[in-house]
Amino acid sequence: MRIIILFVLLALSSCTRPGPETLTLVSRHTGQKTVTILVASVRVPSHTVPYAFTAGRADRLRYLKVTVAIPPGHKPPNIEWPKGTPDPTKAFAVVGREELSQAQFVAETRSEGAAGIFVHGYNYNYQEALYRLAQMTADSGMTGSPILFDWPSQASITGYVADRDSAAFARDDLVSVLTVLGKSNVKTTMLAHSMGAWLAVESIRQLSLMGRRDVLRKVTQLILAAPDIDVDLLRKQLAATQPLSQPIVILASKDDMALSLSKRLAGSAATAGSLDIAEPRTKMLAKENNLEIIDISSLPSLEGTNHDRFAALAAVYPQLQNTGEPNPVAGTGALVLNGAGAIVSAPFRIGGTIFAK
Template identity: 35%
Template sequence: MAAWTVGWRAAACALMLAVCGCARTDGALTPVAAGAAGTDTVDMLVATTRAPSDRPGVIFNGERGAGLSFANIVVSIPPERAPGTIQWPQQGRADPARDFAVTTLTPVPRSGVLDWFKNVTDGKARRRVLIFVHGFNTRFDSAVFRFAQIVHDTRADMAPVLFSWPSRGQVFDYVYDRESTNYSRDDLASVMRTAARSPYVSEVVVMAHSMGAWLTVESLRQLALQDGRVPAKVSNVILASPDLDLDVFRRQVMEMGKDRPRITIFVSRTDKALEVSRFIAGGVTRVGAVDLTQPENLAQLEVAQGIVAVDLSALQNGDALNHSKFATSPDVVQLLGDRLRAGQEIEGAQPTSGAEAAQMVGATVGSVAAAPILIFTGGAGN
């Protein structure tokens, strides 16, 4: 036990050093007046199982709440900013001219959720919805601003819904965070079911990062077991750097049944955060760090139709840990935006079967053709 503890703390300390530059003070979500010239806005619905906070500008903390809470948050995006980046308020209140800033923060009762979906249709008959589930070590303010950045940079014309579960935002609270995802399974399933049943929604796409992928896949599995299938409107699931046991993931997907959504996985063999997770998990391969060049890994994925794995290992632009390339790499953000706007699958081609589908591709992935991307499409089984 002592050796395990020393090893885990050493690995976690290395991870902490890599992210220490992201330290921030509280209060980033304190609402400010809108109106800065050239800014854009992202109007999102937030569903959270976090406990409310009485600290100004924090809104929800990392502890577990008594139930599911909803809020409408509007985030202002400054005009001069590189894609994939978040400009955090430095001190005191945010300045919308240079910072991400909250301009509207309104609690939403459960009875008002359907009205929110209705109001964001902008006169259209129905609208597509994007649900985002954040990962491990994520404070509430980080989840809000990261999702606002993704929605803005992808330019996807979708109604944004953030599902935020109780993460303490501390690197040593991995186990607490993991249990918090289990705590939140019913609630995420409820949010997905509510969106799918809304007459104002035409399609639901779910995007999950890191540990949030475990929560997402488990909630989808739960919906399938409870309702007989995943709701038909839940058409696509995007798992970015999923912190998921490969063996467990394969069984979860099969237990969703044949009427399951298409699943796209963004992986990287150089993901430093998932190296730590693998150490904690006793050396078991994480889905987000799977090596697509190894036949045994392809065999795990090829049993199910509708699974596409996109290997981003060779991409150099992104975060220092190679754990958030889906949001921080301008190339991948553009790829995501192109596909989300068009309602297309990520690889943009007809699925092929088996290990022969693993190949180096170029034009298939459009905007990232200059970088080697390894794509695998499963389909040998059911």
């Protein structure tokens, strides 16, 4: 176990982290593919780099609209990071941005009628979260407004405990975002990764305890990717949570090495993101809480830790929506544990009516 933990630490810290210079505003090339991301951030803005954010905890939400150009040679599910001044013909690049008021933010989503909210995980800086959502949006061809809920992660391997506090700090702000969208009749899907999954479940739990069924009815689905949540804690959270219109989805990999590290750091027996769907206790968890647990161990890992496979799922999303075509996930070992506690094979699709039984 110590060898695994050491490997995870080395893998996560070996590469150079993208800095705020990757957010430099450049000109878009004619005809280039772009995606527009709405941002709700509770980080403190940088005083040195315009429109960048620090790891500080802000006293209020800030809203942005950011347009990201996707390079012609983009290969899903990678992020082609800029080196030096961003060149949109070779790398992801910001080609437009503006600050928004809350009213403008809501108006942007209302025009689409639907929104997909990405809640990033532990050890993320702002630019990593922004470009990851841009990658998933470009690769999946999703409709509706992609929204980044950006909470103040320290973006540091050693910041695990601080990140847990920051996730709790941001809980009311995520509830606020869901509330203003729900009151404006915007239907939302949330994709929450790692520690962000705890934050997402807590927001749903808080809305349930507040009796805000009107807001919860607008949350059409919650997808937890590699959730860094103790299984017993998840049971407790769900016991106080009103059911959503679709079952909560968990994307799990039993060989997730980052979650192995998390279990050691937190002293947890099991995390929801590393469940083995063949185990009886996992089947019981799904049945008792009407969960859909998907084994995505067959998908490629981008960083070697098996904690980021959810990003690869976006790349095959268009095919997953059409069950009449060969499914790139089915046949590679991907399985679904449904809310009845039974394991079924893919094909499946994320969002709306899901999973072919």
